[in-house]
Amino acid sequence: MHLQRIRAENFRAFGDGKNSPQLDWTLSPGLNILVGENDAGKTAVIDAIRHILWTTSYEFIRLFEQDFHVHGEERAQSMFIEATLADLDEEQEASVLEWLTYEPDGTRKLVLHLQARWVPAKDTKRGRVDTLVRAGRDGNGLEVGSAVRELVRATYLRPLRDAEAELKPARQSRLSQILGAHKNIVGQEKNDFDVVNPEAVPKNLVGLMAFAQHHLGKHPVIKGVQDDINHNYLSKFAFAGDTLESRIQIAPDLTLQPILERFELGLLPSHGIHHEERCVRGLGYNNALFMATELVLLRDGNELALLLVEEPEAHLHPQLQERVQELLEQSANHPPDGKRPVQVVMTTHSPSLAAGADIASITLVHKGHLFSLAHGKTQLKKDDYEFLRRFLDATKANLFFSRGVAIVEGPAEALLLPALAKACGMSFSKHGLAIVDVGGVGLYHYARILQRANEGENIPIPVACLTDRDVVPDAAKDFVATAAAAVAEDEDEDEKEVEVESGEKMKKPPKRFDSDFSMEELQARVQAKVARAAGGNTIVCVSDRWTFEYDLARFGCAELMFTAIQLALKASTKGERLDEKDEVQAMAAAHDAWVALKDEGHSEDRLAALVYKPLATKKASKAIAAQYAAHLVATGNFGKGEVLFSQLPPYLQRALGWLTGKAGAA
DSSP: OEEEEEEEESBTTBOOSSSSOOEEEEOOSSEEEEEOSTTSSHHHHHHHHHHHHOBTTOOOOOOOGGGBOEETTEEOSEEEEEEEEEOOOHHHHHHTGGGEEEOTTSOEEEEEEEEEEEEOOBTTBOOEEEEEEEESGGGOSOBOOHHHHHHHOBEEEOTTOOHHHHTSSOTTOHHHHHHHHSGGGTTTTSOOOOSSSTTSOOSSHHHHHHHHHHHHHTSHHHHHHHHHHHHHTGGGGOOTTOOOOOOOOSOSSOSHHHHHTTOOOOOOOOTTSOTTSOOOOOHHHHHHHHHHHHHHHHHHOSSOOEEEEEOTTTTOOHHHHHHHHHHHHHHHHSOOTTOOOOEEEEEOOOHHHHHHSOGGGEEEEETTEEEEOSTTTBSOOHHHHHHHHHHOOHHHHGGGGOSEEEEESSHHHHHHHHHHHHHTTOOTTTTTEEEEEOTTSOHHHHHTTTOBSSGGGOOSOOEEEEEOOOOBOGGGTTTOOOHHHHSOOOTTOOOEEEEOTTSOEEEEOOOOBGGGSOHHHHHHHHHHHHHHHOBTTEEEEEOSSSOHHHHHHHTTOHHHHHHHHHHHHHHHHHTSOOOHHHHHHHHHHHHHHHHHHHHTOOOHHHHHHHHHHHHHTTSSOHHHHHHHHHHHHHHTTTOOHHHHHHHSOHHHHHHHHHHHTOTTTO
16 A cells, blocks of 8 residues: 555645645655755645644644645635545455545545635634545545554654654653554563563563563562661651552553553664663764664554655765665665565755655655656656666756756856856855756756656746857867867767769768858757757757857957966966965966957957967866856956846856846846
């Protein structure tokens, strides 16, 4: 049995489907990961499940006025939450037979429908929430009874949980509930302690407690303190004819539950410390222990194996987060032989967890909308999912938590573009934007993550893919010795065989320079790049002329790029980043060289080519040049605000405008 679908109307972030989206989420029987920025609605999904199914910890859950959706100034007066549970086995179906829903295809499901109504305060009476839970779609069946409740309770791990406290002895402790529900607990409630033969060791837990209590009570220390209390003090309080005595016991009530409530679970000391020593372990490992304990219960029970986890990364360092994610995925999708799978629904803000998961198990939550990234729901193809499983790391997975995404081909763009945006008054951090550096490969795989299979369901998150046109300007022909050495060869531009006058076939070099193409061919080249990745709210911004750095120099940032590249050249000769003294000298030399270069009267294309030459000939590092350029931009000496924005290449203006919503920029 697993939770197949959860629906809600007018519950918190979810509205009636007209002014605000309803909650309607179809879950996988295995691992389900909810990602998205804060206040997107992830916790509301978890809480909707808790309200309709309740939890194994028997915590008190009730609806309040603030749980009813608000649109503008109007608060909804009614709501519903509905859960559909599928794939019940024969024993489970028999337990809830009269509450089952029979589907047209012959399958049977358990549908629970919670209807709630907010009754505002009137006169001196307090407002209240009236609720009713019935079976059947839209609540057209019988009222739900205790038999159903005990079968479908979910296990819930709250965010920032105190795992150590949860595993300590206490009344109704979580550990006592887990022990009490374990399959091996059957029969342990019988007291098999033999008073006639007290030396015989019992086999059951209750009998063992009686055995321990009997022998501890006879210990000289315990008996001595007990007699001291009774004879020297307590007896003095008794009236004539009365008896007033006490007895020191471990468990006054020799039943199973109080015994289980005295157990605690803790980690042994770390390596190098004797295992009998008592040492405090960190919050992170205690959280991992708590999750492992809950999985034991879910794995072996007959009830609903549903684990709700909010922020499993709490208190865990990134590497341990990955181990926990692997365990949850294994428990959900690939349990050990003979063990039943555990359905997991978790929320996370951790790029490490998101990066380690199969994208198909992720659902993006954005402003109350849920967008599953499962197969068939996105524009991703099978090989895209496989590629991303291998190469999506934590630095790229931050796209799941952003309000906009810039996908770039290399570290130069990743370093410099945010600095340029900030100087233009379009800060990535203030706009909640993420930048994803694909390292020169796979841009088109990443571009399709946030594109829907159904174009009518576009994710309202702007994505801008920045890629180079990779056509060398004629002004750079003299130092671009061979096309292959300067420009990465496109997949679709293999050299073609042509027949010369002698009849011999020779390889025709691919087109690489502006003059090799007609205007129509250049436009077709750009359109081909756009068509591979654009769709939905994803646009592709192709460089206007050649590369990121060349275009910056060509369209208004020539001095900035010249200075940065000269600093990178100087750094490459020293084999390290320049110290403060060297940097001052290099800046002065770069300024003089720039003035001299400007005075030579080059065309705009030739000037940009000469600025870019050290990068094209690999005498300076693009990444280091971008670092220096970002530093120089931050000084404000090379322009800022609208002035700097107007000096950027048109394709960068379009990208930044699209990501930040700048009017007319896109």
